[in-house]
Amino acid sequence: MSKMKDGAKKYIPFQQIHLPDRQWPGRVIEKAPIWCSVDLRDGNQALVDPMNMEEKLTFFHTLCDMGFKEIEVGFPSASETEYEICRELIEGGHIPDDVAIQVLVQARPHLIQKTFEAIKGAKNVIVHFYNSTSTLQRKVVFKKDMDGIIQIAVDGAKLIKELTDAYDGDCNIRYEYSPESFSGTEMDNAVKICAAVLDELGATAENKVILNLPNTVEMCTPNTYADQVEYFIRHLPGRERAIISIHPHNDRGTGVAATELALLAGAERVEGTLFGNGERTGNLDIVTTALNMYTQGVDPELDLTDIPKLRRIYEECTRMQVHERHPYAGELVFTAFSGSHQDAINKGTEYMQTSGTGKWEIPYLPIDPADVGRQYEPIIRINSQSGKGGAAFVMQHAFGLTLPKEMHPEFGTMVKHKCDQLGRELSNEELMQVFREGYLEIPEKYRMTEYAFSGASSRDGRIRFAGTIEADGRPHQVVGEGNGPIDAFFRALHHAGIDGYQFVNYSEHAVSSGADSQAIAYIQLKTPAGRNIFGVGLDHSINVASVKGVLCAINRAESAK
Ligand code: KIV
Ligand code: ZN
Numbered sequence: 001m002s003k004m005k006d007g008a009k010k011y012i013p014f015q016q017i018h019l020p021d022r023q024w025p026g027r028v029i030e031k032a033p034i035w036c037s038v039d040l041r042d043g044n045q046a047l048v049d050p051m052n053m054e055e056k057l058t059f060f061h062t063l064c065d066m067g068f069k070e071i072e073v074g075f076p077s078a079s080e081t082e083y084e085i086c087r088e089l090i091e092g093g094h095i096p097d098d099v100a101i102q103v104l105v106q107a108r109p110h111l112i113q114k115t116f117e118a119i120k121g122a123k124n125v126i127v128h129f130y131n132s133t134s135t136l137q138r139k140v141v142f143k144k145d146m147d148g149i150i151q152i153a154v155d156g157a158k159l160i161k162e163l164t165d166a167y168d169g170d171c172n173i174r175y176e177y178s179p180e181s182f183s184g185t186e187m188d189n190a191v192k193i194c195a196a197v198l199d200e201l202g203a204t205a206e207n208k209v210i211l212n213l214p215n216t217v218e219m220c221t222p223n224t225y226a227d228q229v230e231y232f233i234r235h236l237p238g239r240e241r242a243i244i245s246i247h248p249h250n251d252r253g254t255g256v257a258a259t260e261l262a263l264l265a266g267a268e269r270v271e272g273t274l275f276g277n278g279e280r281t282g283n284l285d286i287v288t289t290a291l292n293m294y295t296q297g298v299d300p301e302l303d304l305t306d307i308p309k310l311r312r313i314y315e316e317c318t319r320m321q322v323h324e325r326h327p328y329a330g331e332l333v334f335t336a337f338s339g340s341h342q343d344a345i346n347k348g349t350e351y352m353q354t355s356g357t358g359k360w361e362i363p364y365l366p367i368d369p370a371d372v373g374r375q376y377e378p379i380i381r382i383n384s385q386s387g388k389g390g391a392a393f394v395m396q397h398a399f400g401l402t403l404p405k406e407m408h409p410e411f412g413t414m415v416k417h418k419c420d421q422l423g424r425e426l427s428n429e430e431l432m433q434v435f436r437e438g439y440l441e442i443p444e445k446y447r448m449t450e451y452a453f454s455g456a457s458s459r460d461g462r463i464r465f466a467g468t469i470e471a472d473g474r475p476h477q478v479v480g481e482g483n484g485p486i487d488a489f490f491r492a493l494h495h496a497g498i499d500g501y502q503f504v505n506y507s508e509h510a511v512s513s514g515a516d517s518q519a520i521a522y523i524q525l526k527t528p529a530g531r532n533i534f535g536v537g538l539d540h541s542i543n544v545a546s547v548k549g550v551l552c553a554i555n556r557a558e559s560a561k
Contacts, residue, residue: 076118107156134181226261339387388412500528
């Protein structure tokens with residue numbers, strides 16, 4: 001019997017609502033919602049050390065730069081600090097003309113009064129008032145029936161309307177009402193209280209009120225929240241008088257999913273925070289939600305092109321850490337360690353380069369890291385799980401060395417051996433060192449001390465190689481003629497007593513540009529014992545690089561004997 005079986009009995013399963021003709025499953029997200037950041041309020045109130053003035057201002061400016069047009073800046077009636085921050089934003093001229101600050105307040109008269117004092121002088125303000133409506137809170141906290149709860153909201157709305165009418169100044173004041181714990185409220189009660197608030201505020205299609213439907217504590221599966229949102233919208237009288245907003249939290253770890261499904265259900269506005277900071281398990285993560293849209297071809301209408309910078313500011317201001325596996329933003333999310341993944345990324349990258357496809361088509365990378373400012377990431381990192389393709393990818397992308405495919409297994413084995421030996425990941429430099437030790441800094445039984453090619457322009461096109469090869473320290477004059485430099489060199493080798501090797505294949509490319517350009521040649525030989533072996537030659541002359549590669553392969557084979 002499971003150890004959890006008895007414990008599970010004390011929980012009440014969440015009740016689904018009845019919506020058999022739900023429409024949302026057949027829809028897709030086609031445009032970005034109105035985003036509202038609640039970092040400075042919901043996010044801030046969940047911090048061990050709330051942000052100080054300077055941090056809040058930095059964060060505020062960052063949000064403006066990202067393109068947020070609605071930003072909840074705090075709860076100015078809740079404390080002197082909150083009040084002062086609101087004043088500084090207004091008096092310090094920090095708020096762009098096209099940005100509305102949002103101020104949260106409970107539907108209680110003295111707090112509403114104080115909130116109106118706090119917003120004096122601002123250009124665009126959303127007064128966001130709320131009271132809790134859930135079945136559980138009514139039972140255990142307020143001990144009021146639904147009519148009593150509706151009365152609180154309506155009284156709040158009435159006072160807010162009066163204070164707006166009496167407001168002395170030029171301010172565009174809009175309203176937002178939240179039936180807090182919406183998802184824990186009977187849907188007909190949620191509709192009823194919101195309709196009463198719309199009536200009291202005199203909402204019209206031209207003067208809409210934001211109705212915010214919080215998933216204050218996420219207690220149900222995302223499809224259930226979507227059903228609730230769709231039900232609410234379909235039953236709200238005069239739905240055109242409202243902008244439907246959602247405010248998901250993440251208690252079940254499905255805040256992003258709940259948001260996406262609620263958008264399908266008709267939500268038009270989303271409240272959340274960067275990287276999902278917020279009470280308990282956090283608010284909705286706007287970064288993830290927006291980039292999910294982006295990877296589906298939808299403009300998120302937020303600037304997320306420099307995630308490392310956003311992450312740095314976020315971490316400095318909140319003293320929270322973005323997890324290494326956090327979607328799009330974590331340290332490790334663009335890194336593949338697994339061999340088969342590395343191989344597929346390698347092939348995808350090649351495909352992107354050769355096919356001319358205008359689309360992003362790389363397996364295991366749902367987004368182009370460069371789009372979010374992650375272009376310098378080591379996409380592929382090398383440990384003992386990595387495969388031959390991964391090592392080749394790093395050699396190509398970090399050092400510009402295009403190892404031929406046939407060579408990947410041989411080099412991959414060297415790399416794996418090194419990882420096993422060290423018991424850890426290899427840095428790119430260490431990988432390069434494996435390459436050097438494996439191919440360029442090897443014991444040389446045979447050493448070429450002099451060399452010259454001639455005859456390339458002769459009528460028969462044959463090439464002559466002449467040089468000196470030391471075999472175990474003893475010099476041999478060698479000459480050979482062939483239909484190319486490698487062929488000529490091979491024939492010359494016979495004079496140094498080197499026989500039985502067969503040429504299989506070769507490839508070459510330039511390794512650096514400009515005056516100091518060098519050539520690298522990769523040579524594949526078959527040893528007298530029939531084994532395939534590779535050699536690498538590096539030189540300013542491509543002919544010399546090739547013959548150095550041949551000798552390298554032979555020396556490697558000899559030292560392995
Ligand atoms: O989570 C919540 O319900 C809230 C409200 C105050 C909107 O933060
Ligand atoms: Zn909240």
